Amino acid sequence: MDLSGRTALLTGATGGLGREIAAALAARGAKLSLSGRGQEALDALAGQLPGEGHRTLVTDLAEPGAAEKLAAEAGEVDILVANAGLPGTGRLTEFSPEQLNGTLRVNLEAPIHLARALEPAMLERGSGHMVFISSLSGKSATPLSSIYNATKFGLRGFALGLRADLNPRGVGVSLVSPGTIREAGMYHDSGAGPIPGLGTGSPEQVAAAVVRAIEKNKVEIAVAPPQQRAMAHFALASPGISVKIASGAQGQKAASAVAKGQSNKR
Numbered sequence: 559m560d561l562s563g564r565t566a567l568l569t570g571a572t573g574g575l576g577r578e579i580a581a582a583l584a585a586r587g588a589k590l591s592l593s594g595r596g597q598e599a600l601d602a603l604a605g606q607l608p609g610e611g612h613r614t615l616v617t618d619l620a621e622p623g624a625a626e627k628l629a630a631e632a633g634e635v636d637i638l639v640a641n642a643g644l645p646g647t648g649r650l651t652e653f654s655p656e657q658l659n660g661t662l663r664v665n666l667e668a669p670i671h672l673a674r675a676l677e678p679a680m681l682e683r684g685s686g687h688m689v690f691i692s693s694l695s696g697k698s699a700t701p702l703s704s705i706y707n708a709t710k711f712g713l714r715g716f717a718l719g720l721r722a723d724l725n726p727r728g729v730g731v732s733l734v735s736p737g738t739i740r741e742a743g744m745y746h747d748s749g750a751g752p753i754p755g756l757g758t759g760s761p762e763q764v765a766a767a768v769v770r771a772i773e774k775n776k777v778e779i780a781v782a783p784p785q786q787r788a789m790a791h792f793a794l795a796s797p798g799i800s801v802k803i804a805s806g807a808q809g810q811k812a813a814s815a816v817a818k819g820q821s822n823k824r
């Protein structure tokens with residue numbers, strides 16, 4: 559799909575990766591509906607983007623029914639980029655029931671409800687594209703990430719299944735799965751620093767992957783150095799060995815630093 563003149567709904571627009579995705583889509587001529595929780599931050603972002611006609615839609619996706627309301631407010635949408643997410647790190651019992659439900663809703667339920675609401679009009683037009691921002695944590699499980707892993711494994715399965723339903727009918731569905739991203743976003747904000755030997759990806763690479771996924775109708779693009787991609791691939795084939803390695807002393811230490819730095823985002 560050519561992005562020029564298309565309308566795109568982007569959730570999590572004011573986050574570390576969302577800002578880069580917004581800039582990349584706008585640079586290709588898309589007209590954006592930018593969604594996030596803060597009006598001021600959304601307005602400031604809309605004002606910085608190239609092109610005209612960008613809109614802002616304030617939504618708290620942790621609220622029941624918010625995704626359906628957002629889809630209705632967005633009107634005609636050619637492209638959905640479901641990017642909003644919470645880190646969901648920490649031990650299961652550290653989450654209050656409200657925090658648990660909020661993370662499940664933002665990371666998994668909201669993208670599903672958005673897709674459900676937007677699908678009929680896309681099918682009627684015989685065109686459209688949905689991009690779901692998953693993670694390599696949707697392929698490989700690590701310590702202190704059970705909730706995040708649950709949402710990202712779930713989102714990955716959902717997107718692949720939805721692609722099987724919609725792609726033959728002219729509507730594209732893609733996954734963009736980043737590994738650890740430097741410079742901005744939830745991993746960078748944790749202050750944990752890069753894991754030695756594993757490398758990092760950049761927010762610009764994530765944004766370029768979103769554009770490529772839409773323009774080339776890609777099934778899935780992993781945004782990570784080869785060693786991270788290889789580990790995730792191995793985890794899919796041999797989950798038992800992968801979890802055993804990840805839960806060793808080094809893995810626990812790295813996971814603990816990330817979870818500690820993300821405990822304010824629940």
Ligand SMILES: NC(=O)c1ccc[n+]([C@@H]2O[C@H](COP(=O)([O-])OP(=O)(O)OC[C@H]3O[C@@H](n4cnc5c(N)ncnc54)[C@H](OP(=O)(O)O)[C@@H]3O)[C@@H](O)[C@H]2O)c1
Nearest residue numbers: 570572573574575595618619620642643693739743744745
């Ligand atoms: N950064 C990484 O290393 C990395 C790696 C793999 C996957 N990812 C995925 O990339 C996506 C973007 O993450 P990021 O790194 O950009 O994180 P981020 O900087 O923390 O941004 C998260 C975005 O999600 C939005 N959000 C959170 N809770 C929300 C709620 N209740 N209602 C509506 N919006 C909500 C935030 O809105 P506000 O701006 O209003 O707070 C923010 O725009 C996520 O799906 C994440 O899982 C990130």
